[in-house]
Amino acid sequence: MRKTNRIFSVLIFIFLYIPMAVLILASFNTGKNIAIFEGFTFDQYKELFRDRDLLALLGNSLLIAILSTAIATAFGTFAAVGIHSLKPRMRKAVMTLTNIPMTNPDIVTGISLSLLFVFIGTGMLGQKQSLNFWTLLIAHITFNLPYVILNVMPKLQQMNPALQDAAMDLGCTPVKAFFKVTLHEIMPGMVAGAIMAFTMSLDDFVISYFVTGTEFVTLPVKIYSFTKKPIHPKIYAMFTLLFLLIFVLMVTMNLLQLRGDKRKQDRRIKMASRGMRVFRRAIAIICTVALICGSAFLIIRSRKDKITLNVMNWGQNIADGSDGTIDLIAAFEEAYPYIDVNYSEYASNEELYSKLSNGGLVVDLIIPSDYMIARMISEDMLLPLDFGNIPNYKNVMDTYKDQAYDPENQYSVPYTWGTVGIIYNAKYVDEADVTGWDLLWNEKYKGQILMFDNSRDAFGIAQYKLGYSVNTTDKEELQACADALSAQRPLVQQYVMDQVYAKMEEENAWIAPYYAGDAMMMMENNENLRFYLPENESFNLFIDAMCIPYCCQEKAAAELFIDFMCNPEISGANMDYICYGSPIEGATEYMDEYLAESEVIYPPAEILERGESYGFLPEDITRYVENLFLQVRLN
Amino acid sequence: MEFDGERILDGINLYFNDHEFLTLLGPSGCGKTTTLRIIGGFLTPTSGRVLFDGNCINDVPPYQRQINTVFQRYALFPHLNVYDNIAFGLNVAKLPKAEISQRVEEMLEVVGLQGFAHRHIDSLSGGQQQRVAIARALVNRPKVLLLDEPLAALDLRLRKDMQNELKRIQQAMGITFIYVTHDQEEALSMSDTVVVMDKGRIQQIGRPEDIYNEPKNAFVADFIGESNILDGVMLSDYKVKFFGRVFDCVDAGFAPNEPVDVVIRPEDIDFVPAGEGHLVGTVTSVTFKGLNYDIIVDFRGFKWLIQTTDYHGEGETVGIRLNPEDIHIMHKSEYSGMFGDYSSYSAEYDELTEDADNEEE
Numbered sequence: 001m002r003k004t005n006r007i008f009s010v011l012i013f014i015f016l017y018i019p020m021a022v023l024i025l026a027s028f029n030t031g032k033n034i035a036i037f038e039g040f041t042f043d044q045y046k047e048l049f050r051d052r053d054l055l056a057l058l059g060n061s062l063l064i065a066i067l068s069t070a071i072a073t074a075f076g077t078f079a080a081v082g083i084h085s086l087k088p089r090m091r092k093a094v095m096t097l098t099n100i101p102m103t104n105p106d107i108v109t110g111i112s113l114s115l116l117f118v119f120i121g122t123g124m125l126g127q128k129q130s131l132n133f134w135t136l137l138i139a140h141i142t143f144n145l146p147y148v149i150l151n152v153m154p155k156l157q158q159m160n161p162a163l164q165d166a167a168m169d170l171g172c173t174p175v176k177a178f179f180k181v182t183l184h185e186i187m188p189g190m191v192a193g194a195i196m197a198f199t200m201s202l203d204d205f206v207i208s209y210f211v212t213g214t215e216f217v218t219l220p221v222k223i224y225s226f227t228k229k230p231i232h233p234k235i236y237a238m239f240t241l242l243f244l245l246i247f248v249l250m251v252t253m254n255l256l257q258l259r260g261d262k263r264k265q266d267r268r269i270k271m272a273s274r275g276m277r278v279f280r281r282a283i284a285i286i287c288t289v290a291l292i293c294g295s296a297f298l299i300i301r302s303r304k305d306k307i308t309l310n311v312m313n314w315g316q317n318i319a320d321g322s323d324g325t326i327d328l329i330a331a332f333e334e335a336y337p338y339i340d341v342n343y344s345e346y347a348s349n350e351e352l353y354s355k356l357s358n359g360g361l362v363v364d365l366i367i368p369s370d371y372m373i374a375r376m377i378s379e380d381m382l383l384p385l386d387f388g389n390i391p392n393y394k395n396v397m398d399t400y401k402d403q404a405y406d407p408e409n410q411y412s413v414p415y416t417w418g419t420v421g422i423i424y425n426a427k428y429v430d431e432a433d434v435t436g437w438d439l440l441w442n443e444k445y446k447g448q449i450l451m452f453d454n455s456r457d458a459f460g461i462a463q464y465k466l467g468y469s470v471n472t473t474d475k476e477e478l479q480a481c482a483d484a485l486s487a488q489r490p491l492v493q494q495y496v497m498d499q500v501y502a503k504m505e506e507e508n509a510w511i512a513p514y515y516a517g518d519a520m521m522m523m524e525n526n527e528n529l530r531f532y533l534p535e536n537e538s539f540n541l542f543i544d545a546m547c548i549p550y551c552c553q554e555k556a557a558a559e560l561f562i563d564f565m566c567n568p569e570i571s572g573a574n575m576d577y578i579c580y581g582s583p584i585e586g587a588t589e590y591m592d593e594y595l596a597e598s599e600v601i602y603p604p605a606e607i608l609e610r611g612e613s614y615g616f617l618p619e620d621i622t623r624y625v626e627n628l629f630l631q632v633r634l635n
Numbered sequence: 636m637e638f639d640g641e642r643i644l645d646g647i648n649l650y651f652n653d654h655e656f657l658t659l660l661g662p663s664g665c666g667k668t669t670t671l672r673i674i675g676g677f678l679t680p681t682s683g684r685v686l687f688d689g690n691c692i693n694d695v696p697p698y699q700r701q702i703n704t705v706f707q708r709y710a711l712f713p714h715l716n717v718y719d720n721i722a723f724g725l726n727v728a729k730l731p732k733a734e735i736s737q738r739v740e741e742m743l744e745v746v747g748l749q750g751f752a753h754r755h756i757d758s759l760s761g762g763q764q765q766r767v768a769i770a771r772a773l774v775n776r777p778k779v780l781l782l783d784e785p786l787a788a789l790d791l792r793l794r795k796d797m798q799n800e801l802k803r804i805q806q807a808m809g810i811t812f813i814y815v816t817h818d819q820e821e822a823l824s825m826s827d828t829v830v831v832m833d834k835g836r837i838q839q840i841g842r843p844e845d846i847y848n849e850p851k852n853a854f855v856a857d858f859i860g861e862s863n864i865l866d867g868v869m870l871s872d873y874k875v876k877f878f879g880r881v882f883d884c885v886d887a888g889f890a891p892n893e894p895v896d897v898v899i900r901p902e903d904i905d906f907v908p909a910g911e912g913h914l915v916g917t918v919t920s921v922t923f924k925g926l927n928y929d930i931i932v933d934f935r936g937f938k939w940l941i942q943t944t945d946y947h948g949e950g951e952t953v954g955i956r957l958n959p960e961d962i963h964i965m966h967k968s969e970y971s972g973m974f975g976d977y978s979s980y981s982a983e984y985d986e987l988t989e990d991a992d993n994e995e996e
Contacts, residue, residue: 160708160710162706162707162708162710163710163712165677165697165704165710166704166706166710166711166712166771167712167723168677168696168697168698169697169698169702169703169704169772170698170703170723170724170727170771170772170775171698171724171727171728171775172727173696173698176727180723181712181714184712184713184714185714
């Protein structure tokens with residue numbers, strides 16, 4: 001029995017620590033592939049310490065964690081003392097109430113705090129930007145408080161109540177007695193509570209996500225927006241360091257506790273432990289320094305007299321100076337020294353939409369995709385642009401103007417574009433079959449065909465194949481599309497999104513529709529892969545465009561930014577990093593030849609002309625299409 | 636004094652003299668600790684006044700009273716060493732370092748803990764912790780020292796030593812000690828004045844000898860030492876009748892034919908041969924106690940405890956004589972009939988109740 005127990009505990013340890021071990025290993029890996037360890041290197045760490053943005057984010061996270069921990073520990077301790085002085089029945093009731101926020105799902109806490117802050121800030125105080133550093137700090141203090149109280153309470157209960165009397169008997173006022181005696185007795189509980197609060201605060205994503213504005217973002221919130229492209233290994237290096245920090249904190253705490261217990265048991269030790277005292281003082285000093293630095297930092301921050309331009313973009317969707325590219329934000333700030341760009345990110349169109357419609361944010365510039373632009377226009381969420389401020393608009397190629405999502409081109413200026421075509425494996429697929437969308441319905445390749453796992457792209461292909469408009473609201477046409485997709489279903493191996501990479505690169509499937517930029521990356525990894533756009537049919541031309549949302553405060557500066565991005569040299573440099581097509585005339589001249597000459601990314605103009613972009617669909621149609629697609633998938 | 640509408644102390648009227656060793660004695664729950672806490676300032680009485688040198692100190696908080704306390708189980712500060720514990724009050728008062736150091740060293744000497752200054756509290760024995768607690772209070776030179784059952788947690792031998800020690804310190808320092816205990820022996824051996832309390836009332840105040848020899852009522856008679864308490868009638872001065880016999884006694888001043896409680900201490904009773912005795916009874920149990928035997932004798936269905944050095948076997952018929960000075964007469968009180976019958980007496984029972992007392996405190 002004992003042996004089994006031991007085996008189990010070893011297994012549990014492996015289970016708990018293997019993921020961390022993999023991460024640590026990955027942080028020292030020379031190769032970018034997680035699966036193969038190619039060699040040992042400190043490069044990721046070097047790169048991490050060179051990335052000042054990332055370090056600044058880490059600094060933000062630490063600042064919030066330390067400040068909220070210090071304040072929550074102070075408040076929580078006083079609260080615990082107050083609760084402790086209540087009569088037992090009342091005490092129990094209050095403790096239950098303080099524990100509830102801990103068991104409450106984070107998302108509920110996050111959303112309710114966000115509602116409260118927007119209600120008070122925007123609704124009552126009339127602030128434009130009601131979600132900011134302070135709301136984030138308040139939220140963190142709120143969810144940290146119960147952990148402190150929970151840890152301090154038992155120490156108060158264990159304490160001999162006569163100690164407080166004894167101190168008062170010896171001349172202390174009640175307050176002085178608290179600081180001279182009670183505080184020492186409950187210190188271990190406070191330290192444990194503080195460490196717990198610190199770690200909770202440091203890794204909180206869900207609550208922070210809802211209560212922070214654009215000007216101050218913590219690390220976890222930022223990392224969530226890194227999901228558009230593979231995570232850079234320097235992030236592994238940072239996680240390793242964070243893990244070690246918390247690991248060391250926890251081990252120190254446990255060791256000190258162990259030593260404290262041992263001291264109580266072992267009557268022979270005569271000297272008071274200096275270690276604990278030094279540790280306590282160190283914590284007190286760290287907290288004070290953090291408080292002072294934090295306040296100074298914020299005062300400096302709030303004093304600057306520059307214009308702040310709040311730009312919100314997809315994750316990793318602007319050249320940032322890494323991999324030999326130009327840091328475009330820095331370049332813009334250099335060109336317009338009175339403007340400070342405050343850059344934040346989102347992971348999907350839907351996320352951007354919900355952030356903006358929740359309110360409480362100041363955002364001056366956004367870069368959503370076509371169909372979302374249409375939706376925002378229909379909901380009056382975008383401001384018409386003043387093209388007098390955007391002279392470089394003339395550089396935008398006509399192909400990308402007046403698209404379905406913004407027919408008169410009043411609200412948007414294209415930023416990037418791409419196409420949806422078919423990627424296939426030339427080793428297995430007969431070139432004669434490669435003509436149009438029909439390839440996806442070819443019985444010959446039954447079981448080797450992949451299909452989009454989202455309704456808009458899947459129906460889009462059926463619509464192009466049947467010659468309907470991609471923005472049709474005709475239910476009969478949509479039913480016909482659904483029938484076509486149902487007919488295709490037996491041939492389809494799987495409905496996929498990101499899994500397409502593995503399937504195609506490892507030749508487990510031969511044919512798949514996908515986005516051109518991604519196709520380009522797959523082709524780098526398997527030379528048998530080819531990409532084509534249908535010869536005579538239409539296909540999806542998707543466009544991300546710069547827009548100014550209703551909550552903009554610096555419209556003129558935002559238009560300057562748009563104008564800056566329409567400069568061919570800038571756009572070209574940008575595309576080197578993000579690997580999409582530039583809508584700017586002449587931008588290709590400033591790009592890597594490899595990209596500029598790629599027909600995958602830049603198909604010939606006559607083909608491009610057949611491209612059609614997604615426009616706005618009424619909500620009932622969107623839901624109708626989603627239902628039809630669900631039926632197709634279920635049959 | 637009331638707690639939650641329940642009356643805890645009632646009609647307490649006490650004077651404390653300078654340099655006096657006064658003990659509040661009573662069973663647990665009698666209100667002695669409450670009285671002490673009122674004097675210390677940790678409780679404010681719901682009615683009545685506390686006077687100190689003629690000034691009312693009801694509203695003076697504990698930290699401004701010239702009174703210090705030795706708490707039950709010492710309440711030493713675990714995060715400080717011996718020196719810092721003792722220096723605590725002086726540090727709070729912000730005395731010069733040199734003076735603090737000198738006074739702490741002095742106190743260490745008074746309590747016999749020289750060389751322990753830098754020991755950690757957890758490394759001290761119970762008796763040593765006790766001394767630190769006393770030193771910590773006395774170093775502030777209070778006018779009054781309150782001691783709340785300070786010896787309850789010590790074992791018997793250590794307790795005896797500390798009793799002597801405390802008495803010595805009190806005499807050396809010349810401070811008023813107000814001492815709370817439920818141990819009657821401790822109270823009698825240490826105090827100048829003993830205050831016997833029960834149910835929140837003072838039952839008797841007096842010198843230890845007076846309390847023992849002249850208990851005011853059945854409660855005091857029973858609580859202080861052992862007593863056989865009998866119903867009697869005071870026929871006239873110096874004549875009391877009980878068990879159908881008239882005895883001579885030394886008490887006077889009662890109404891003729893007043894019903895009274897008669898107290899006879901077990902150690903005052905002499906055995907005589909059955910024929911010569913005032914009373915004749917049968918031995919029902921004998922317990923060897925070291926110094927003496929505890930013998931229970933049945934007199935007409937009423938069992939007496941008799942402490943004697945003579946051995947009498949179980950079932951033996953014995954006679955006793957009572958001298959006038961062995962008989963003590965008390966007025967009837969609410970306690971009459973509750974104590975003084977040894978029908979259910981057993982040595983173990985006594986110990987059990989004592990243990991229960993200790994746990995409650």
